[in-house]
Amino acid sequence: MKEDKHPSYGPVVFRDRTAGYAFLTRSTASSGDTIVWDDGQTYPVIDVEISAESHPFYTGKARVVDSEGQVAKFERRFGDGEQQG
Template sequence: MAKEGIHPNYRDVVFLDQSNGSQFVIRSTVTTKESIKLDDGRELPLVKLETSSESHPFYTGTQKSIDSLGGRVEKFRNKFAGIVPKKA
């Protein structure tokens, strides 16, 4: 027998990526103060995001590597190449 009142109240919510304007609808329990009217006439709760998978550099493939050839790691290795730690 299933227990009453232990499951969260899931509903359709619109998440809006403010950096590029993309939006997606997903079921969520998040509480919101704003709502948005969609093209199909539905009015749904709205959550505004600064970034999502649509705009984050890791997911879009625009992420830049911090350390390239001759970067910080290579400089560190060159600087400390002659120093040999003493064994205890």
């Protein structure tokens, strides 16, 4: 492998502040912010807006789309699909 071609790959903490959830993994992402992890080591931390702990699909709070209402709205707007002529 060529030297200095690939980004550095190391431990990083990803933190979802809305859910109060954080996990330690390895990544090429970096950050100037740091956090002291449970093992006493200091790692770079990256704040994310959404994670599996706060995503509606994974938490069971997904919104159900009213598809029947959308079909009725379409038919009112464009007709019921019968050919005119």
